[in-house]
Amino acid sequence: KAGVTQTPRYLIKTRGQQVTLSCSPISGHRSVSWYQQTPGQGLQFLFEYFSETQRNKGNFPGRFSGRQFSNSRSEMNVSTLELGDSALYLCASSLGVNSYEQYFGPGTRLTVT
Amino acid sequence: KNQVEQSPQSLIILEGKNCTLQCNYTVSPFSNLRWYKQDTGRGPVSLTIMTFSENTKSNGRYTATLDADTKQSSLHITASQLSDSASYICVVRENAGNMLTFGGGTRLMVKP
Numbered sequence: 001k002a003g004v005t006q007t008p009r010y011l012i013k014t015r016g017q018q019v020t021l022s023c024s025p026i027s028g029h030r031s032v033s034w035y036q037q038t039p040g041q042g043l044q045f046l047f048e049y050f051s052e053t054q055r056n057k058g059n060f061p062g063r064f065s066g067r068q069f070s071n072s073r074s075e076m077n078v079s080t081l082e083l084g085d086s087a088l089y090l091c092a093s094s095l096g097v098n099s100y101e102q103y104f105g106p107g108t109r110l111t112v113t
Numbered sequence: 114k115n116q117v118e119q120s121p122q123s124l125i126i127l128e129g130k131n132c133t134l135q136c137n138y139t140v141s142p143f144s145n146l147r148w149y150k151q152d153t154g155r156g157p158v159s160l161t162i163m164t165f166s167e168n169t170k171s172n173g174r175y176t177a178t179l180d181a182d183t184k185q186s187s188l189h190i191t192a193s194q195l196s197d198s199a200s201y202i203c204v205v206r207e208n209a210g211n212m213l214t215f216g217g218g219t220r221l222m223v224k225p
Contacts, residue, residue, distance in 0.1 A: 004156075033213075043157075043202060043215040056212055090156050102147075104156030 002027065004093050004105035012111045018079040021108045025072050025093030031055075032074040033102065034066055037088040046089075049074055050097050078110075086112045115140040117205050119216035127224055130193055134219045136186040136203030144208040148177050148188050151200045151218070160188070160201075193223045 005024045013019050025032050034046040045058040049068035066076040072093075078085055088109050092102040117138045126132050138146070145164045149157035161170045161177040163186070169178050174197075176189045190197055203216040 042217045043204075045213045045215070058212075092156070101159050101162060104149075104158065106156050 004091060004103055006089075006091050006105040006108050008108060009106065010109045010111075012113065013081050014113055015081055015083060017081050018077065019081060019110060020075055020077045021089055021091075021110075023074045023076075023091030023093075023105060025074070025091075026103055029093040029095055029103075030072050031094045031097050032068055032072065033092045033094075034074070034076050035090040035092065036060075037090060037107070038086075043090070046076065048097065055097055081112045083112050086110060115205070115207060115212070115214045117203055117214045117216035119201075119203050119219050121219060122217065123220040123222070125222045125224060126193055128193060128195055131189065131191050132193060132221065134188045134190075134201050134203075134221070136188070136205075136216055138184050138186070138203070138205045138214070138216075140184075140205040140207050140214050142208040143181060143184075144206040146179060146186050146206075147204045148175070148186075149202040149204065151202060153199070157202055190221075195223050195225060197221060198223045 007022045031050045033048040035043050037043045047066050048056040052068045063079045068074045088107045090104050090107045092104045094102045120135045147162045148160040151157040160172050160175050163179045165181050174191045179186045200218040200220050202218045205214050
């Protein structure tokens, strides 16, 4: 069974641009969560989707948004990029929410210049 | 405010030795606690997940404990190997709003 895939793996953008990251969960998994990881802040929760509905949202500004499609694939979008948005963006999938094991993808490394 | 504190921040041990990593949390109401291992440049990999009623859970050379009364968890690594060098992250899920709170991680380096 294929693992969680994220595209692209690396991305360089300039301030003010917008970016869309994609995540394909493990087949059969219906929950997808997104995280931001930076050296200074560690791992921070962005949002969680289950069956196309956002179940939870972390403490991030409205520039960060996401969605989940009927095939459970998910995208996250960051508009008006800032230098501080440079980070590793991780996606994790699970069968359901709460107690189910989460499986992380390799991440997308975003650099904002 | 929900918090998860991990200690130590970093640790260096010799190959073959044991070590214990600590995680203290204030998250309430508690749902579950996960320990993850993250190799450099990779996504985290789940080691264990513990619910309120579980005190100890093992996964090979990794043994996690949970004391829900004192809100403390530990991850014990036995007979360390060079491949254990990684960051270990403690994550606690809240029961009410289903939110996750992450610890800052412990960076472990195993030397030959």
